Amino acid sequence: MLYFIGLGLSIKHLTLEAIDALRDVEKIYVDTYTNIVPDFSLDKLVSLVGEEKEFVMAKREFLEGKNIHFIVEEASKKNIAILVPGDPFIATTHDAIRVEALRRGIKVKVINGLSIYSLAPSRTGLQAYKFGKTVTLVYPEYFKPYSTIETIYDNLDRNLHTLLLLDLKIEENKAMTIPEAVDILIDLDERGVLENIIGVGLAQLGSSMEKIVADRLADLKNYTYPPPPHSIIIVAKPHPIELDNLHYVCGLPEHIYRRYSVSKTYP
Amino acid sequence: MLYFIGLGLSIKHLTLEAIDALRDVEKIYVDTYTNIVPDFSLDKLVSLVGEEKEFVMAKREFLEGKNIHFIVEEASKKNIAILVPGDPFIATTHDAIRVEALRRGIKVKVINGLSIYSLAPSRTGLQAYKFGKTVTLVYPEYFKPYSTIETIYDNLDRNLHTLLLLDLKIEENKAMTIPEAVDILIDLDERGVLENIIGVGLAQLGSSMEKIVADRLADLKNYTYPPPPHSIIIVAKPHPIELDNLHYVCGLPEHIYRRYSVSKTYP
Numbered sequence: 261m262l263y264f265i266g267l268g269l270s271i272k273h274l275t276l277e278a279i280d281a282l283r284d285v286e287k288i289y290v291d292t293y294t295n296i297v298p299d300f301s302l303d304k305l306v307s308l309v310g311e312e313k314e315f316v317m318a319k320r321e322f323l324e325g326k327n328i329h330f331i332v333e334e335a336s337k338k339n340i341a342i343l344v345p346g347d348p349f350i351a352t353t354h355d356a357i358r359v360e361a362l363r364r365g366i367k368v369k370v371i372n373g374l375s376i377y378s379l380a381p382s383r384t385g386l387q388a389y390k391f392g393k394t395v396t397l398v399y400p401e402y403f404k405p406y407s408t409i410e411t412i413y414d415n416l417d418r419n420l421h422t423l424l425l426l427d428l429k430i431e432e433n434k435a436m437t438i439p440e441a442v443d444i445l446i447d448l449d450e451r452g453v454l455e456n457i458i459g460v461g462l463a464q465l466g467s468s469m470e471k472i473v474a475d476r477l478a479d480l481k482n483y484t485y486p487p488p489p490h491s492i493i494i495v496a497k498p499h500p501i502e503l504d505n506l507h508y509v510c511g512l513p514e515h516i517y518r519r520y521s522v523s524k525t526y527p
Numbered sequence: 528m529l530y531f532i533g534l535g536l537s538i539k540h541l542t543l544e545a546i547d548a549l550r551d552v553e554k555i556y557v558d559t560y561t562n563i564v565p566d567f568s569l570d571k572l573v574s575l576v577g578e579e580k581e582f583v584m585a586k587r588e589f590l591e592g593k594n595i596h597f598i599v600e601e602a603s604k605k606n607i608a609i610l611v612p613g614d615p616f617i618a619t620t621h622d623a624i625r626v627e628a629l630r631r632g633i634k635v636k637v638i639n640g641l642s643i644y645s646l647a648p649s650r651t652g653l654q655a656y657k658f659g660k661t662v663t664l665v666y667p668e669y670f671k672p673y674s675t676i677e678t679i680y681d682n683l684d685r686n687l688h689t690l691l692l693l694d695l696k697i698e699e700n701k702a703m704t705i706p707e708a709v710d711i712l713i714d715l716d717e718r719g720v721l722e723n724i725i726g727v728g729l730a731q732l733g734s735s736m737e738k739i740v741a742d743r744l745a746d747l748k749n750y751t752y753p754p755p756p757h758s759i760i761i762v763a764k765p766h767p768i769e770l771d772n773l774h775y776v777c778g779l780p781e782h783i784y785r786r787y788s789v790s791k792t793y794p
Contacts, residue, residue: 508629
């Protein structure tokens with residue numbers, strides 16, 4: 261049997277179901293490369309799930325490419341778990357293993373974990389049904405990420421917020437910060453609307469170091485944040501209760517809060 | 528201090544953080560009206576968090592309207608928790624209490640729970656970044672829910688899936704089922720595209736009774752499901768790995784799987 265288990269964004273996000281399964285398996289692959297869980301340590305995990313099992317701190321090469329067959333083969337003989345930051349299938353990284361296991365008739369069990377995908381609306385008070393398509397902003401290396409900007413525009417045209425995940429390639433030591441992302445966005449913004457729109461900076465969301473800041477997008481550069489993972493929400497015209505949340509939950513400055521409390525135009 | 532705590536979609540979804548907080552507070556309001564958690568019972572909750580505290584099985588009137596002031600006042604004097612099915616702020620029901628507490632300077636702590644909003648993509652293998660705006664389908668009583676259909680069309684035009692939450696008014700004994708929703712959708716579908724599109728029926732998602740079925744939307748009526756909560760995903764043209772997941776994870780029938788594996792048109 262092959263378990264895919266979500267860790268959440270902090271070790272305290274482990275669910276009862278996850279802990280039961282982790283105690284039960286013979287071997288745990290800890291995915292160390294798809295995201296950063298700031299307060300995670302192997303010692304804490306062992307103290308929660310017991311030490312009489314094998315732990316593998318798995319790099320990308322362990323869980324992708326030809327090793328997929330090795331892991332699926334292993335899961336045909338014993339109970340193993342892949343422990344993934346956040347939720348195991350909100351990113352698409354581990355889809356190939358799941359499909360391969362099911363294709364071969366190996367039993368698969370998915371145990372979900374808290375994901376930025378639901379924490380972003382919940383912890384900011386922006387309404388989940390007002391979010392459009394989620395996108396990732398990557399460093400403009402070989403090409404400029406115009407499609408990301410197009411998605412933001414497309415969402416704004418429908419009055420929908422955009423959850424913008426920031427480039428994170430742990431094994432290459434790349435983790436985009438909120439100030440870096442703001443520069444890239446404003447540089448690509450042909451419509452010239454993003455600078456003044458409300459943005460919400462999310463740093464280490466859900467962890468004890470969490471910082472959430474709402475301000476003009478351009479001004480998100482002026483804050484200090486704990487280290488990545490960072491994300492940004494590009495906010496479409498907020499509903500009055502969302503505006504209250506932006507102020508009281510996310511610290512949107514008083515003068516912006518007051519302006520949009522009476523203004524009909526946005527931004 | 529006022530805690531908002533997410534229960535998840537099953538009592539086994541409680542996180543370590545949630546259990547710690549629930550043990551710590553003096554009083555727990557259990558929200559019994561915004562969703563159904565099939566395996567929840569007060570006995571199980573007490574066995575997890577201890578009995579030396581007050582438990583209130585709260586109906587809507589306890590947590591809305593003028594009682595908001597009562598609860599906020601209470602939270603100014605002691606530690607209380609509102610335990611909410613799913614995540615506390617994916618639905619907007621409890622926003623008013625959060626804002627009122629923060630406005631009055633009462634400390635608020637949000638402890639997240641697993642939500643259908645992230646479980647729907649994860650458990651089906653449909654990709655989170657291919658979902659557009661989420662909508663609720665309500666019973667057509669006073670007016671027909673054309674705006675829901677418009678959102679589905681708009682998402683399809685952008686090749687985005689739609690998570691369709693189904694009407695659930697527990698205190699009025701109304702809980703829309705997948706077969707009912709299929710009839711309503713096909714009746715409202717002026718474009719005539721929905722019948723043949725792939726739909727995924729989600730019943731009791733995340734619980735031990737969970738049933739996930741993928742088929743032509745019209746044919747989702749031909750299956751039996753455990754009782755609500757039910758939801759549906761309206762699937763835009765699937766990516767090849769999504770098509771694999773629809774077949775291997777969600778049971779999309781072989782002939783549909785084969786057809787779209789080679790066809791360029793959809794549906």
